[in-house]
Amino acid sequence: MNIFHYVRKTLLVLALMVLLTFTSACGASQTKTSNPVMTNQNSEYGQLERGNSAAGQNFGDWVIKTGKGLIKDAYVRDRNKLGVVISPKVLPTEVKALTKSLVQGFRHNFPNQDLTILIYAPDKKLILTARYDTQSHQIDYQQAS
Template sequence: MSFFQQGRRIFATIALILLLTITTACGGPATAREPIAPTQSTSSYGQLARGNSTAGQDFGNWVVSASKGLIKDAYVRDNNKLGVVISSQVRPTEVRELARSLAQGFHKNFPSQDLTVLVYAPDKQLILTAQYDQQSKQIQYQAG
């Protein structure tokens, strides 16, 4: 891998982490939003429904668009579970940090509750679960 490609991946990862940590996907009340239909995927697997609520769907759409290709698909269930399918651009050493950033951004949009972030490999195999505990404000990680 060339120095330029490695630098670009590192920059994209850092930018995603900062973006997820600093910004929020939903700026106003979820009831004022129009539902956003999931975009059609051109990849070889069927795309997941992004959310089972308007706010969840908006957040799932935002995660995919803000990731700049690092996250291929995302879904939100019951406003407390976020699942993401990462691309092959994400190195194994970056998965935990990405899950932490996603949990922080998810918490900003869905506060006052325990949250779970499920990270799936490009082949849709679960590789990491991050559980945010609202009471302790801590994230617990579990492989696979």
């Protein structure tokens, strides 16, 4: 790996960790809706509803905004599951670092519960699942088959 890729990867991880750790996107109210709904049929791939609660909706919107073009879409379900569609700008070697940053931000906004983060490729195929365990404070990564 040349120095440019190493520096890029390091800066990406640091920037996302700072953004996702020190800012909050949660709202206090909760309203439930049904399963994911297509909200923009004219877009490139059809965006999903960002969350099935107000706090989830706010966090999904915040992830898109602070992702600086690295995240195309995001949704939160049941206050413990985050799905993210990454952009083609994210290199395969950067996916795990990005996921770790997302876990930290998600944990900050939805504390004291086990969390699941689903990472999808730009074509919306699942590529990585990360499960955070609150008791062990460990993240278990599982590549999609």
